[in-house]
Amino acid sequence: MKSELIIKLKESSNIVPTDPENFSSAPVLTPFTKLIIEENISIHPLVPKMDVEFLESSEAPRDTNQTVLSGYYLVDAPEDRLEVLVSKLNDQEVIEAAYLKPLAQLASVPAPPETTASSPDLSLRQGYLDVSPNGIDARFAWTIPGGTGSGVNIIDIEGAWRFNHEDLNQNQGGVISGQESSDLGWRNHGTAVIGEFSGDINSYGVTGICSEANVRAISIFGNNSSSGAIVQAANFLQPGDIILIELHRPGPRYQYENRPDQAGFIPIEWWPDDFDAIQYASSRGIIVVEAGGNGSENLDDSLYDQRPTNFPSNWTNPFNRSNRDSGTIIVGAGAPPPGTHGRDHGPARSRLSFSNYGTVMDAQGWGREVTTTGYGDIQGGTDENKWYTDSFSGTSSASPIVVGALGCVQGVLRAHNLNVLTPIMARSWLRETGTIQQEGPNSSVSQRIGNLPDLKQLIAKALAH
Incomplete structure (x- = not known):
C-alpha cells in the first residue's frame, strides 16, 4: 500500500505506456520511453479491462465505457522513488501532468x-x-x-x-x-x-x-x-x-x-x-x-x-x-x-x-x-x-x-x-x-x-x- 503516482498524457502523444521490457525492443526510443527503461517502472491505465465473464453474467450495462480517464495512468515504482519521478515525468514533453496522491x-x-x-x-x-x-x-x-x-x-x-x-x-x-x-x-x-x-x-x-x-x-x-x-x-x-x-x-x-x-x-x-x-x-x-x-x-x-x-x-x-x-x-x-x-x-x-x-x-x-x-x-x-x-x-x-x-x-x-x-x-x-x-x-x-x-x-x- 503506497501513494499513487498519476500521469496524464497529452492527447497528441500517441503513446500507449506499458512495461519497460516492451519498450526496450522499440526501433526508436523517445526521451519518455528511455526514462521508463532507465527507471525500470511500469505504467498501467487507471481503468483496467473489465471482467468480461462477470459482466456477461450480470445486469451491468453493455456499453461499458473505457475511454473515461483515457490519458491517465498509474505509475508502478518503489515508494522511495515516487517524489523524484514526479519531477522527471513533468519534464517530459508528452506529459500534461504528473502528480502524487497521498495514500487514501x-x-x-x-x-x-x-x-x-x-x-x-x-x-x-x-x-x-x-x-x-x-x-x-x-x-x-x-x-x-x-x-x-x-x-x-x-x-x-x-x-x-x-x-x-x-x-x-x-x-x-x-x-x-x-x-x-x-x-x-x-x-x-x-x-x-x-x-x-x-x-x-x-x-x-x-x-x-x-x-x-x-x-x-x-x-x-x-x-x-x-x-x-x-x-x-x-x-x-x-x-x-x-x-x-x-x-x-x-x-x-x-x-x-x-x-x-x-x-x-x-x-x-x-x-x-x-x-x-x-x-x-x-x-x-x-x-x-x-x-x-x-x-x-x-x-x-x-x-x-x-x-x-x-x-x-x-x-x-x-x-x-x-x-x-x-x-x-x-x-x-x-x-x-x-x-x-x-x-x-x-x-x-x-x-x-x-x-x-x-x-x-x-x-x-x-x-x-x-x-x-x-x-x-x-x-x-x-x-x-x-x-x-x-x-x-x-x-x-x-x-x-x-x-x-x-x-x-x-x-x-x-x-x-x-x-x-x-x-x-x-x-x-x-x-x-x-x-x-x-x-x-x-x-x-x-x-x-x-x-x-x-x-x-x-x-x-x-x-x-
Whole structure:
C-alpha cells in the first residue's frame, strides 16, 4: 500500500505506456520511453479491462465505457522513488501532468473508551434508525413497499471487508475487483460501513437501513486506483444505484502530510482523476456519496482556489461548484443526541469538531456512537464474524447513513414503478428536506454540514414527484 503516482498524457502523444521490457525492443526510443527503461517502472491505465465473464453474467450495462480517464495512468515504482519521478515525468514533453496522491485513508476517527454493554439484539442501540429529529426514521421506511432497499445495488469503495460476518449473510455480492488489504483496521472499517445499511434482518446483531439492497465492494489495492475503482463501479451499476466512497486524503493545508490526527484531510475529488471518475459515474445516473473528510477544514477557504503545481492546467477548485460539479453528494459528521451510549458530544446534529464543512457539504449523518458490525468493542471474542461496535465514527460512519436513506427511497420508487432519483435530484432533495443542523458549543451552523435525512419527508416527496 503506497501513494499513487498519476500521469496524464497529452492527447497528441500517441503513446500507449506499458512495461519497460516492451519498450526496450522499440526501433526508436523517445526521451519518455528511455526514462521508463532507465527507471525500470511500469505504467498501467487507471481503468483496467473489465471482467468480461462477470459482466456477461450480470445486469451491468453493455456499453461499458473505457475511454473515461483515457490519458491517465498509474505509475508502478518503489515508494522511495515516487517524489523524484514526479519531477522527471513533468519534464517530459508528452506529459500534461504528473502528480502524487497521498495514500487514501479511512475517514474514521479513534473510538472513545470501550463500554461493557452488550446484547444479542443490538438494534435498539442503533439510534440513527429512530424517528426524527434524532434519527432518519428508517423504521418508517420499512413499512412502505420497497422501503428496505429491494431492487437497489450499492458498491462500497475502500480496502477490505468481512463479508462472511454472521450479520452480513443476506444480499451480499462480495468483493468484485481489487485486492483486499490484510490489515485489520481496513477490514473492520469496511465491515462497519456495510453493517450500517446492510445488516441482516434477524433476531440478533444490527439491522441495516436498507438491508434488502444488494451490496458489493471494490478495493483500491492490488494494482487498482481510487479513480479506476470508481469507474469500474459505475460500469457495474444501473442508473439510480449508489456508489459509496469511504476515503479521504491529506490536503494542501499541511503540504499533503499524512498526519495521525487527520488535520487537513479532504474529500478525494480534489484530485483530477478522482473528480473525472466521479463525474463519469454521475453522468451515467449513478448516485455517488463521498465522505466529506475529518480534516476540520473549511472547504470554502481560498486555499482551495490555488491550483497545485503539478495538476493539469485546466483544473479548478471542485469544492466550488460554480467552477465545476462532479455531481457527488458530500457528507459531514454531526453529533448524535446527548446521552447516546452514556456519552455527550454536543447538541444533536451540531458539527463535530473533526468534520470538514462548507457550502459543498450536502447532508450529515451521525459521526459518533454508531452501532454496527466489526471492531468488537461491545461484542468481541475470538470469532471476528461475531464482532460488533457501538462507537464507529467519523465522516466514515456518517456517509453510510446517507447511503442507507437513499437506498430506501430508490427502493420505494422502484417498487412503485416510478422514476428513480437522479444524482442531482438526490442531492437537491437531501438539501431541501431533513432535520436541520444545530449550533454546537464550538461550531456554528454557518459551518455547514447539512441536514440529517428524514425518510418520512423523503419518501413523501418521492411518491408525490
